[in-house]
Amino acid sequence: MRLTRREILGAGGGFVALTLSSSAAWTDEIVDxxxxGRDDGSxxxxxPIGVLIKPGQTVRWTNLNSGNSHTTTAYSPENFGRPLRxxxxxxxWAxxxxxxxxxxxxxxxxxxxYDYFCIPHEHAGMVGRVIVGEPAKNGWTQLDGANGDLPEEALKAFPTVEEIMAKGIVLPA
Known part of the structure; x- marks a missing residue:
């Protein structure tokens, strides 16, 4: 039996919903x-802004902002000379x-x-982070790469690795 989010929340199961959303990252499902964006573009x-997935899993981005076009672009020197993150x-990818x-x-x-950004909106802090695997079990907890030349709003927007590992999915502030 699979409960809908509405049924879980209606029953006062906010904690259960959080647990289910965190564990959803470890299924074989596509992570969306x-x-x-706001209608006025402000x-x-x-x-979510941060997700934890397992190796081999797929992330799918969908633009639901009727007033803007967006990109998902990996931080890499191959993408417009951006720093490796x-x-x-x-x-x-780009x-x-x-x-x-x-x-x-x-x-x-x-x-x-893996850190990524939206080309026209990086300066506005439109960035995200995908963690693949389990850092604690594999000995890595720090981000590969450096901060480089990133806009201040972008640097402030990234959720921490620790927060993503603890929650599985981090929603925007």
Missing amino acids: IVMK HVWFD MPKTARP SDYLLPNETFSVSYAEQGV
């Missing part, structure tokens, strides 16, 4: 991240501009921390 974000041997209701997916094989 939506691109959102604020844009990824939701992902495992060195992993393949970086979507085209996604119009409303368009999607883009990436499957992650290599364990590590």
